Amino acid sequence: MDTQTLIYLFVGATFALYIGIAIWSRAGSTSEYYVASKGIHPIANGMATGADWMSAASFISMAGIIAFAGYDGSVYLMGWTGGYVLLAMCLAPYLRKFGKFTVPDFVGERYYSQTARVVAVICVIFISFTYVAGQMRGVGIVFSRYLEVDIATGVIIGMAIVFFYAVLGGMKGITYTQVAQYCVMMFAYMVPAIYISIMITGNPIPQLGFGSEVIGTGQSVIERLDGIGAELGFGAYTDGSKSTIDVFFITMALMVGTAGLPHVIVRFFTTPTVRDARKSAGYALFFIAILYTTAPAVAAFARTNLLNTVVDAQxxxxxxxxxxxxxxxxxxxxxxxxxxxxxxxxxxxxxxxxxxxxxxxxxxxxxxxxxxxxxxxxxxxxxxxxxxxxxxxAGLPGWVIALIAAGGLAAALSTAAGLLLVISTSVSHDLLKSNMAPNISEKNELLAARVAAGVAVAIAGLFGIYPPGFVAQVVAFAFGLAAASFFPVIVMGIFSKKMNKEGAIAGMLVGLTFTFSYIVFFKFISPELNTAEHWWLGVSPEGIGTLGMVFNFIAAVTVASFTKAPPEHIQHMIEDIRVPRGAGAAIDH
Amino acid sequence: MSLSKEDAARAYWRENLRFMMILLVIWFSVSFGAGILFVDLLNNIQFFGFPLGFWFAQQGAIYAFVVLIFVYVWKMNKLDRKYDLHEE
Incomplete structure (x- = not known):
């Protein structure tokens, strides 16, 4: 069979699998639709979180970015994994104990305020749309490269698939599809990585081959990259060109942003118990780490190969x-x-x-x-x-190329579906049920969720077909805004009993306004000034969310110290979410 | 356990916080410390073919993160039982 037939076969088979899972696991209630009835096993949830988290960018672009950036690429490696430590220890178990469906649920109830809830909903929708636009574009690109259709057709096919399983299956359908997608994408990533590691170093484990000797040279992969790179004027692979302060701030913004992204947080609402929520975070990071420790190795091998092939070649x-x-x-x-x-x-x-x-x-x-x-x-x-x-x-057979096509699509579709679910939940649950139409029946709420998911798929598809010029520019937005808004508000909501409504709203507004203005200024108003000497304290727009978070904390604590403490039932609620079982200290009052 | 429920919850929370702080200090040291602030210093040391600082930034920190979460899970399960606050 030729490669093209194999690609159709692999992509077709994986799509049939996703649709089959969607039909088998379709949702019948809002609880199934929003949080899969809180019945997901921690290992399954870990895989689903991994697929949800690793997007087309992680799968296709990250190794390439590292190959060209060398040490500077570490910001993504540490930034997109370290956030799970914060999630596991500061957020996941407590939000699971809280036990509702969404992040705005928590913000609204903990801060006894509809205003806080609405601010949270707007952030959720903005962050998720920013992110999903890039995913649909990724679907279109994979389709056009491998299946020889134009990008618009590719996006429409992708939309149809996501529509089918996200709208029908809700969280339950998405979770089990993501488990399948995780397996497809990891297999597709690891097979070529292992082959290429053997080819260059003779070591079948890419993470170890990364530090081994290049066959027949007596030099390690890294020494060679540093050496040849310097000869050609690139600078050493293991040295960065970004300033230490900028690397620090970007890494922090990505970590804290990861812990504050609504489509990641919501996954921890789906486990049966608090204990499982903690365990789930561990499995999620384990499954993500497999790809994230392989990517820098792939980057170094690919760069070695490229330099060997092209430098001064006829x-x-x-x-x-x-x-x-x-x-x-x-x-x-x-x-x-x-x-x-x-x-x-x-x-x-x-x-x-x-x-x-x-x-x-x-x-x-x-x-x-x-x-x-x-x-x-x-x-x-x-x-x-x-x-x-x-x-x-690496001279691998055609089926491996077909595997990469299916893996790239799995990565893009799984992330898009997770984001679309968060958007639809925000509209049907946070805006309608909790705000505008509290008397809505469960059946109508579920219908509203499905309609909202459908509309969101269509809008995301339009973004994919007619990408606004700013898509590539705004990834910094999603992380910066999540870091400057949700993370501080949720952490203070759990760890401080004194934090009140006024403090939380002031903190979110200060953090958001500051981060938003800084990014808009350097990315859109004066892009010509977007260089290190004009940045405040030398922090790039990618890293500014870290400062936004600090200002959020300062504003919130200051305002809270001048306003009255939260009501007693809220303080009891906090005591309750801090312990895994029962109503905690509150029960004895 | 002779503590009242309220005291148990309070003691549980104090131990949890102390333990979390220790783990977060390690989290910060392996990534922001070894991988960023002291990367140039550590790069003078060779570690299985890598300059050590670079290894922390692209490999070591990630392994450490995974281990940290599982240690946290294990310790918290023990803590839940110690104060009789574990789920059924």
Whole structure:
């Protein structure tokens, strides 16, 4: 069978599996729809959380980003895993004991305020839409690269699948689909990683191969990258170019943002007990860590391979995979000095993304109409290629390529579905049931949730087909805003009995306004000023959520100390959520 | 256990907080400490083919996070039982 047939077969089979699971596990009540009746086993919940969490960006782009950023890429590795420690110890068990359905539920009840609940709902919807737009785009890209349909058709197929199992199955359907998607994506990620590790170092475990010797050179993978990189002018792989303070703030914002993201938090409402909620966080991080410790190894292997292949190579003699990906537009070569040899170094070879003229040059390369830059480098390499091209670089059979296509789709669809569920729950439960129409029947609430999910899928699809120019710019938003709003408010709600309504609202508003303004200023109003010397304290917009969080805490504590303490029943509620069983100290009063 | 329910809950909470702080100090040390603030210093040490600081930033911190959560789960289960606050 040729590769294309295999891709259709794999993608078709996984889609059939997801739909089958959705039909088997369709939801009949709001409790099933919102939190799967709190009946999910911690291991299943851990896998579902992993799939929910690892998006198309983690699966396809992260290793590529690290391959080009070296040490600087560590912010994503630590930032997107360390948040689970905070979740496990500061949030998950207590929110599970609280026992309702959503994050705005907690904020609204703990701070006895509809205003606080509405602010929380707006944040949830904004953060989730920002995030889901990127996922639908990812679905479209995978479809267009592997299935040879255009991006719009790809997005529509993806929308139809997500619509089917998110709308029908709710949290229950999504959870079991995500368990399947986790297995598909991990298998797809690990097979090429193990092969390529054996190929370069002879060690089958990528995490160990990462530190081993490159076969036949006497140097370790890292020493070679540091050495060749420095020769070509890239700087050492193990040294960063970001300032220490910026790395610190970005990592913190990503960690705290992870712990504050509503689609991650809500997963811990689905376990049967408090003990299971804690355990679930451990399994979730374990399942995520498998990919996150493999990714930097894949990054280093892919970079080694790339440098070995292209540096000072005669274009006519490069291996076939290079021209395959050149034909796909992810690699481009502009022979600036007409010597037929690839020169590769730091900087961009030409202005903008490659635009091919449709003609071939002297050496057989695709000609470009882009204006060349002053840099000596001649090669353009799309970061995503580091994962996508791995099977070909390693000379793996066609079914592995098909596996990568199915894995990329699993990663994008699972995250999109989790986000869409959070949006639909916010509308039907937090806006309608808890606010605008408290007398709504359960049947109508469930209907409202499904309609809201349908509308959200459609909007997300539109974002995917007509991506607003800002999609790539706004990922910082989702994490920054989650870090500056939810995390502090929830933590104070659990760990401080004195924190009151006024403090929490003031904190959220200060944190949000500050973070929002800083990002909007540098990303949209004055992007030309977005460089280290103009940043406040040297903190980039990606890391500013950390300061937003600090201001949130300060504002909340200050305001709370001047206003009256929360009512007694709220203080009892806090005592109650702090212990796993019973009503805690409150019961003796 | 001769404590009243109220005292038990209070003592449970104090032990929980102390234990959580210890784990969070380790959490901070392996990531922000070894992987960021002291990365250049630790990079002078070789560790299984890696400069140590770089290893913490791209591998070690993540392993430590997983272990931290499971240690927390195990200790909290014991604490729940000690104060008779565990779920059925």
């Amino acid at each position: 274009y006519e003699q490069v291996p076939e995979w290079l021209s395959t990906w050149e034909n796909a537009g992810l690699i481009a070569w502009q022979d600036k000095n007409n010597d037929g040899v690839i020169q590769y170094g730091p900087g961009a070879p030409f202005v903008g993304n490659p635009t091919f003229t449709g003609e071939r040059g002297v050496s057989g390369e695709r000609l470009l109409s882009n204006a060349p830059t002053d840099a000596a480098t001649e090669l353009y390499v799309d970061r995503d290629i580091m994962v996508l091209a791995n099977p070909e670089i």
